[in-house]
Amino acid sequence: MPARDVTSWFQDQALSKTLEPVRKFTIGSSDYSGFVMKWPKFRRTSNDIRPKNLTIQLANHNQDLNFFITDKTLLTTSYTIEMGFTHPTSGDELITMFSGKGQTVKYRDNKIDITIVDKFKQLSDRVIGSSDVPVEYLNSNYLPSDIAWWLVTSYGGYDTTTSTANIDIDWDAFAEWASIFSEGSVFVEARFDGQRVNEALRKLGRQTSSNILIQDDKLTFFRWTVADSNTTAFDSSNIKDVELEVVVDDVVNKQFVFADYAPSSDFFQISVVDQDSSSVNSFGIKEHVEEDKNVWHVNTVSALDLAQRRTQVNGEPFNRLKIESGLSGIQRFIGETVTVVDSHLALNEGYRITGMEVDMNVGQINFMADRSQYFGAFTLDVSTLDGPDVLT
Amino acid sequence: MTYRLFVDSNNGIDVEPEYDYKEPDEKIENRHRVRSGEEYVYKWGEFNRWEFSVEYINSSDRAIINSWWSSNTDLLWMEEGSSVVSSVHITNKTKPVDKPHKPYSLTLWKGVLKLGSY
Numbered sequence: 001m002p003a004r005d006v007t008s009w010f011q012d013q014a015l016s017k018t019l020e021p022v023r024k025f026t027i028g029s030s031d032y033s034g035f036v037m038k039w040p041k042f043r044r045t046s047n048d049i050r051p052k053n054l055t056i057q058l059a060n061h062n063q064d065l066n067f068f069i070t071d072k073t074l075l076t077t078s079y080t081i082e083m084g085f086t087h088p089t090s091g092d093e094l095i096t097m098f099s100g101k102g103q104t105v106k107y108r109d110n111k112i113d114i115t116i117v118d119k120f121k122q123l124s125d126r127v128i129g130s131s132d133v134p135v136e137y138l139n140s141n142y143l144p145s146d147i148a149w150w151l152v153t154s155y156g157g158y159d160t161t162t163s164t165a166n167i168d169i170d171w172d173a174f175a176e177w178a179s180i181f182s183e184g185s186v187f188v189e190a191r192f193d194g195q196r197v198n199e200a201l202r203k204l205g206r207q208t209s210s211n212i213l214i215q216d217d218k219l220t221f222f223r224w225t226v227a228d229s230n231t232t233a234f235d236s237s238n239i240k241d242v243e244l245e246v247v248v249d250d251v252v253n254k255q256f257v258f259a260d261y262a263p264s265s266d267f268f269q270i271s272v273v274d275q276d277s278s279s280v281n282s283f284g285i286k287e288h289v290e291e292d293k294n295v296w297h298v299n300t301v302s303a304l305d306l307a308q309r310r311t312q313v314n315g316e317p318f319n320r321l322k323i324e325s326g327l328s329g330i331q332r333f334i335g336e337t338v339t340v341v342d343s344h345l346a347l348n349e350g351y352r353i354t355g356m357e358v359d360m361n362v363g364q365i366n367f368m369a370d371r372s373q374y375f376g377a378f379t380l381d382v383s384t385l386d387g388p389d390v391l392t
Numbered sequence: 393m394t395y396r397l398f399v400d401s402n403n404g405i406d407v408e409p410e411y412d413y414k415e416p417d418e419k420i421e422n423r424h425r426v427r428s429g430e431e432y433v434y435k436w437g438e439f440n441r442w443e444f445s446v447e448y449i450n451s452s453d454r455a456i457i458n459s460w461w462s463s464n465t466d467l468l469w470m471e472e473g474s475s476v477v478s479s480v481h482i483t484n485k486t487k488p489v490d491k492p493h494k495p496y497s498l499t500l501w502k503g504v505l506k507l508g509s510y
Contacts, residue, residue: 017430020435238426238432240424240427241427
């Protein structure tokens, strides 16, 4: 999982103790930064495929923003919120913090609140098939990535360009994600009778232990693999506060997976189960059932792989961290791995960032990170089906 | 020390600030104190402010100043003879020139002017 593509100068700035960050808000191609009264807060996580929105407040005392009242189509233009630093000679280096389309405008007193919603909205506005005419991917072995592509392009209306020029989909991430399934011969079938596109994607992500989210205004797909080297350390020099939480209910030590569904007879022809006996002895039986009539695995091997992933990731309750910091990690992406050092909690280990809460008004970023998504990912790539080797 | 508060070259008044004249400029910034005790300061911007009392303002100038305050008029502010001109608004919460001088003939007024750059 690569970090954002920023210069080393940008990274140095982010670590600086006295900063003059730049925030930029554009409507279409016009800069409205000077009108912003309150910069927004927003939150993203790795496993929530729902439209995200934020509200930005602008000054309208001179009626400069009355144009929405006369031309409401301007709401559907593109909105971008960026943040970064101004290089003394080469100008602004900014990264996109949030982008999307306008959802609502509210005029009150001399202010205007604009609510912007991200790219998932387009997927949640559209459905796949109907009960009369379902969309079916049956009678063949489909790669999950192929179905995902068809869902977001044919039904979601996203760009179909199969290169890095794709404006809606992170092509490199998609290609890497797809290769996991083709190399591992993971096959599924699917049938949709009116589900929204984002709901179908969520089910596909669940069946394949994948994370699907939007970063840098592009739909990104990935499944955790062997942890990258941890280039960033969160320690006492940049942590304002850290919370550590362990929740026993995170544990799943007996996972059932139903597969090879036959819609005509409404029957799953395969069922598998995987159990982590050690976890059962420690925490008691914590069962979970994966039974989906929209997306399902077609063979025992694929279904068992899913069951084993669940019990290996969730066999023990894992450390969940919430790290409060300033802007030192501004260039980090969800999915990156970081080293967290805290003397009081005796932490000095790798974690994977699973979410971010960004408060652009005060320059604070809270990172959610957890250990399962780090250590678990590493464990998962011990190929338990065919040997103890570590896949790289 | 005479200053000029004006809209353009044809519309303005001369202002003589009293001895309480000050320039309490403000920064807009956030400070983050991390666990090691180190501090990160993020400065988003700053703006200029001027605050001073004015006295013996005639009724005509009083009406102009209070009108600018009421309508949030975009104004210019400079020390006479200086080349530095600032764009300002009158930022008083309440009417700036609001007290008559004795003997309350309502011909001469006083008050406090608060200006902020925009």
